[in-house]
Amino acid sequence: MQDIRHILKTYWGYDTFRPLQEDIIYSVLGGHDTLALLPTGGGKSVCFQVPAIALDGLCLVITPLIALMKDQVAQLKQRGINAVAIYSGMSRREIDVTLDNCVYGNVKFLYLSPERLLTDLFQERVKRMKISLLAVDEAHCISQWGYDFRPPYLQLAELREVLSGVPVIALTATATEEVKQDIQQKLKFPKANVFQKSFARSNLSYSCLYTENKTNRLLEILQRMPGQSIVYVRSRRQTVEMAKFLQSRLISAAAYHAGLKFEDRSAVQQAWIDDKVRVMVATNAFGMGIDKPDVRLVVHLDLPESLEAYYQEAGRAGRDEKYAYATILFGPNDTAELISKIEDAHPPVDFIRRVYQCLANYYQLAVGSGFMSSFDFDLASFAKNYKLPALQAHHAVKRLESEGYVQLNEGCYAPSRLNLAMDNTALYDFQLKNPDHDKLIQMILRIYGGEAFASFVKISESKMAQQLKIQEQELRRKLEYLHKLQVLVYEPQRDSPQITFTKPREGAGSLPLNINKLNQLRERAEVQAKEMARYVETNNRCRTQLLLEYFGEITDARCRVCDFCLAERKKEREEKDESRLRDKVLELVKEKPYLPRDLVSLFEPKHSEAVSVLIREMVDLGNLKYKESGQLMLG
Structure with missing residues (x-):
């Protein structure tokens, strides 16, 4: 060891x-x-x-x-x-x-x-x-x-x-x-x-800000707080619209969602990692596995479905352990909408069975077949083909996933790959008998050597075509032909969402869905949504305490950096300042009477308004009183 x-x-x-x-x-x-x-x-x-x-x-x-x-x-x-x-x-x-x-x-x-x-x-x-x-x-x-x-x-x-x-x-x-x-x-x-390890993040300032204009409030926050940021939204359309809005206000921003081509996703992500783009506006798929420690701000414009999801997404800020912010902007109907969306996310059992049948038809799977078969999955095309509402169809697939019948993965790029399926002797014999393919095979052997026999190697069709001085389309045809002859295995690039049948296909009518468990999942989702709503609507508790409590970690210690704690600290400072100013007023008036304006003039200009208000309060309370001359004296 x-x-x-x-x-x-x-x-x-x-x-x-x-x-x-x-x-x-x-x-x-x-x-x-x-x-x-x-x-x-x-x-x-x-x-x-x-x-x-x-x-x-x-x-x-x-x-x-x-x-x-x-x-x-x-x-x-x-x-x-x-x-x-x-x-x-x-x-x-x-x-x-x-x-x-x-x-x-x-x-x-x-x-x-x-x-x-x-x-x-x-x-x-x-x-x-x-x-x-x-x-x-x-x-x-x-x-x-x-x-x-x-x-x-x-x-x-x-x-x-x-x-x-x-x-x-x-x-x-x-x-x-x-x-x-x-x-x-x-x-x-x-x-x-x-x-x-404690769920507390001492450097992360959580806040929930109520606003009726999220766009303008976001702009204010980004203009006030410098540094790399992530703005999470719920839909792909929102990523594009919000990124364009920020760009129009001279804030460097880009949109990221699973619907972008791999090249575009990679370029945008790398620009953000390299600090060439400041704000990434993204769906919640963004950030998983990205090791960028210096994110200073994470903003949610839509409420996450649960505090677990929020904690993970917010936690992408401040991983360098320097001060960072995690902010939720919520409007008048957000919490009600979050809870109401549970209805859409848990469609009726008959609709789930219908979607399962449509999937089987879409991929032409007979009963008993399809175990661990994976297919490209285009939700919009699938829903249109079977006249299904796309959002409900998506949630039905997610319920089939929770029941263990399918697995849905967002678009995940896989580059083109190949593996030589023949051994050295058989391949050499093939080259002698098929001189038209000799140059291509020689190039593969020269670049990848024995690795191409032992495993799948990543290839670039464009670079290979350039070296052979042929068109890329012709190279692909050659690779597909060699694949057909079982000389090699050619896996072209793919960048589409994948659906995998994790059980052999069953008859939709007799699909043994666990109704009790589906109901439990729905009830659990309602509990999680209500906890999320409680978190954003609570304005008299430390945010970190609320999060820790949810995860079973009880503490009396406040984080001192969330919106509530900062407001309390400000209030404490103001109270201390007020107490100090009150003592000073009493000390001065005790020495001799003052006209109010003369008394105020003895304090720093920044305290003028506070002292004027304080004098009125002290008169109302009887701590001070006016002489006939209009001067102040002790009450």
Whole structure:
């Protein structure tokens, strides 16, 4: 076992761990099942990546977030650590090759979406892998009381039986007491073992500002507060409209949403990361996996669905531990609208079954087929094709997801890839018999060498076409032809939302939906919406106290930086100033009588108005009284 501080220094360049990280790592290395709760930006990934490197074997990481999965794999590779990922949209061949490399190669981390746990491909190979650690990221997804319940996470209990003796580390940024207990129970912890850093963020100033004109209020805030910012809105249309408005007011802003092409998303995101764009106006998909520590302001123009979601999104501000702001702007109808939207988000059972049938028809799936099949999913086209209201159709798909029948992933870019399917001898023989394709194959071998045989390699069709001095379209035809002949496997670029059937297709009429659980989810959503409404409407409590209380962390200590605490501190200062001014007035009048204007003139100009008001109050209370001459004397 390697020294963990040496690993941290070698791969991350840090000399010391953040608070609690070392304790969590030693718990894992001691073979103990461990639940780690660290706030957004608290360094959760280090808590499983460092012990995994210290241990001999492969770390299996379960996470539902493809963007985060791909980001962490890229970061590990940049550090010289071999990591791979399997997620929806990959071909069976690509998954097969990746799993083989985990059995026979030197792969250290395998990232896997939870839907893949029950596939034959994985079940067969996992028994042959030397797994040293099971890491469950976004662990709140295993609990139906969590804010993003994913039924496939429940299969982790079966996986633990296969991986007997392998410790598990479960990680999340947000969990109520109920969810913490549920996570440990579902993952079959032999005993409770929770490491939790306080949910309090001492450098983050939370505020909820009531306004009837959010656009103008946002503009005022951005003009007053410098620094990189994120503005969260609910719809794609709003991202574009708000970004254009800010640009018209000479504030550097850009729109980000899942509907943009990959090249546009990447360009906008990079410009923001490089501080070339100051304000990112985005839907809540933005920010996941983006390591930008110097965000000074996060503003929500629409209420999040839950305090869990809000805590995660707001927590993207101030990750450098310097002072930052998280602000919600809410209007007169916002809380009522939030609660009313629950009706749309939980459509009737008959409509859910109808959407399931339409999906089966759309992708031409017979009963019993389609298990773990992934397809490009265009909601607008699907809804139009079957004359379904798009919003309700989307929510029906989400309910099918909560029931474990499908998995919907937002558009996640996958570059073009290929893998040589023949061995060296067969490929050489093919080249001799097919000289028209020899140059292309030679170029692939020259650029990628043996890696193209062992795994899928990323390619650029445009660069390959330039080198061969042919049109890109012709190159694609050649690759598709070689794919058809099984010389290689060619996976063209994709950047569309993906829907995966996580169970074999069933008859819609007899689809065994759990009505009781659907009702419970609806009731839970109502509770979460009401808690969110209570949070924004409460104006007589410390914001951090309210958040901590929701997560089961009770404290009397105020944060001193939220809108309530700042107002209280201002009030305290004013009261101290008033008391000091009152004492001074009494002291002066005790010495001799003064005309009011003469008395006021003895104070600094900035206190003139306050002293004038104070004099009137003291006369009303009888502390002072007027002489016949109009001068003030003690009462």
